[in-house]
Amino acid sequence: MFDRLKQAFSAVTSAVKEKQLSDKDLDDVVFNFQLALIESDVAQSVAEALTAEVQKSVAGSKVDRSADPSEVVGERLTTVLQAAFSKAGSVDLVANVREKVKKTGGPYVVLFLGINGTGKTTTVAKVASFMQKRGLSVAAAAGDTHRPGAIEQLTEHAGRLSVKVVSQRYGADPAAVGRDGVLYAKAHHVDCLLIDTAGRMQTNQNLMEEMAKIVRVVKPDFRVFVADALTGNDAVSQAELFNQHVGFDGAILTKADADVRGGAALSIVYSTGKPVIFLGMGQGYDDLVPFDTQKFLGSLLEL
Ligand SMILES: Nc1nc2c(ncn2[C@@H]2O[C@H](COP(=O)(O)OP(=O)(O)O)[C@@H](O)[C@H]2O)c(=O)[nH]1
Ligand SMILES: [Mg+2]
Structure with missing residues (x-):
């Protein structure tokens, strides 16, 4: 996994060396x-920003003749990436659930x-x-009321895990389904409610409005954006769009198991x-x- 990206980083440091x-x-x-x-699916804007960092550090390292330029570049990239990942922080969902349940009952x-x-x-x-494996109780809400078969698909998965699914009919308002889910979870002292939603295309303005409405009505504790890693650059533009219009x-x-x-x-x-919280x-x-930032950065930068 991540071999090509790793090669990109080691290629630049060894070329400089x-x-x-x-x-x-x-x-x-x-x-x-x-x-x-870019071949490793890094978005254009991000590739440009990282390249600018390399350029800056190589130019700087030429001044200091005693420094090994490849080390300077490596250190600079490490600093930039560490800063980006530490700014994003990390999330322990299980701990978050436990804390809310302790405080409010969930x-x-x-x-x-x-x-x-x-x-x-x-x-x-x-x-x-x-969550179940960590001792938490879970229910789900079938908020994809658009795609034929979506409610059954969730119900089938949930049935295998003995998870209750709260659902309405197709065409129902997903915000109402989410609200029903919250009421059910409260009434039955369920620790964590997971709300599934519809997808359609990210360019569909109605979808963004629908998602924003669910957020307004349900006020979720955590909004998780799910992206297919195989779609690379497209996953990044989807993330930017959802982040801008709905927030996550x-x-x-x-699909991080694939190439x-x-x-x-x-x-x-x-x-x-x-x-990124899970792969x-x-x-x-x-x-x-669970996504391990240090392991990820370590494998890219050979820390
Ligand atoms: N290989 C692989 N397939 C996955 C993974 N996650 C989901 N899928 C498959 O991707 C397809 C679409 O998944 P689904 O949950 O229906 O996507 P949704 O439309 O976003 O709800 C299904 O065939 C899943 O089995 C994963 O991590 N790895
Ligand atoms: Mg679905």
């Missing part, structure tokens, strides 16, 4: 670095956002299982300032892994 840097060499190094980032409400096919419904089931508190990247280049995780954190690693309920 090996070459007597003429201006032409420098341009090549920088150009290749940017290309490698439920802690998590709203799932994202376009169709990214893995929202499957991820609702995985997060439910993750953290992201889950699904994923890592750029989506980097770009989402860098461009939205929100943390989806397969279709099973246990295929959900």
Whole structure:
């Protein structure tokens, strides 16, 4: 996983190390670095920002002849990425749920956002299982009232996990379904309510308005944006759009079990300032892994 992105970072540091840097060499190094980032699904704007950092540090290192330029570049990149990831912070959902339940009796409400096919419904089931394994009770609300079969799909997953699903008919207002879910969870002392939603296309203004309405009505404790890591750059523009129109508190990247280049995780954190909290690693309920920032950065930068 993330091998190509890792190569992009090590290529730039070793190129700087090996070459007597003429201006032409420098341009090549920088150009290749940017290309490698984009090939690894890093968003254009993020690739440009990182490239500018490399340029700055290489130019600076030429002044100080005693410094090893590759180390200077490596350190600079490490600092930039560490800063971006630490600004985004990290989230312990289970701890958040426990805290809210202790304070108010619960439920802690998590709203799932994202376009169709990214893995929202499957991820609702995985997060439910993750919570259950840590001793928390869970219910789900079938907020995708648009796509034929969506309610049944959630109900089937939930049935296997003995999770109650609150639902209405197709075409119902998803905000009302969410509200029903909260009422059910309160009445039955359920610790955590997970609200599934519809996707459609991210350019659909109605979808953004519908999601914003759910947020206004339900006031979720946590809005999670679900992105398909395989869609790379597209996942990043979706994240920016949802962040702008609805807002979210953290992201889950699904399908990270496939050949994923890592750029989506980097770009989402860098461009939205929100943390990645889990990686989806397969279709099973246990295929959900908390995102480990230090491990991710460590593998990219060989820390
Ligand atoms: N390989 C893999 N497939 C996944 C993962 N998450 C979801 N899927 C698959 O992606 C497809 C779409 O998932 P679904 O939950 O229906 O997406 P939704 O439209 O966003 O609700 C399904 O076939 C899932 O089994 C994952 O982490 N890895
Ligand atoms: Mg779905």
